[in-house]
Amino acid sequence: MEYVRAFLVGGIICALVQILLDRTKLMPGRVMVLLVCSGAVLSAVGLYRPLFDFAGAGASVPLLGFGHLLWNGMKEAIQENGILGLFMGGFTACATGVSASLIFSYLASLIFNPKMKE
């Protein structure tokens, strides 16, 4: 059942963003930025947590979940370290995702060559 919920919620988020892509001609980069920032806001006002509890990866895998992750890290860091936490939380939270993307991508650039556009 948890797989069905993840499939449905993740799918619906993607389908909604597809409307945005088709109707506004927003570039993919802007859409990603928009999603991460919206995720952080939704999480801060307490709306994203219930969605995550319901859908699991359906809520955490889309980039909205990345924003949710950032906010959670920020909140914890502030509770632990106060003002200093404001400058620690974000990077601590997204460390795995960002490091993995950068490191794997660098290694990939050593192995693979650019393909011709079809």
Place this chain on the structure above:
Amino acid sequence: MVEQFQDIAKKKKEKEYQKYVKKMTPTHNLALNMLKAFLVGGLICTLGQVILHTAEVMGADEKTAGSWCSLILIFISVVLTGLNIYPRIGKFAGAGALVPITGFANSVAASAIEFKKEGQVFGIGCKIFTIAGPVILYGILSSWALGVIYYILLQLGVTG
């Protein structure tokens, strides 16, 4: 007479050109695009749920399981990008391939691979952040701004 014929021929050509433009412009079938995005996006999230569940069964807490989930999805996405498979998924699925974390990893890997010829520092080093840069900057900035508000509310005793 000749001019008239030329005029007609010109108009005919123009009409044909308009037809050609209309034919070549991709028609956006929104419902179909949404369906594709739904299916592929849903599948990627389901795969994420499999990883999340497996990690939790192996004894990881929620946070660690989430990290494993991102790590493995990112790895798969980067490999598929290198093999030129992810761009094909993206072409088919649109937002379904863009919205999940795999879409982020894809754009990071794609720019690293594409610009390797321009050198280690100004090629890969700079261009790897083409998409990652804005996402990280605005993600960190927005969570910082929200954090400032949260900190103030905390000091005022409004929230716990």
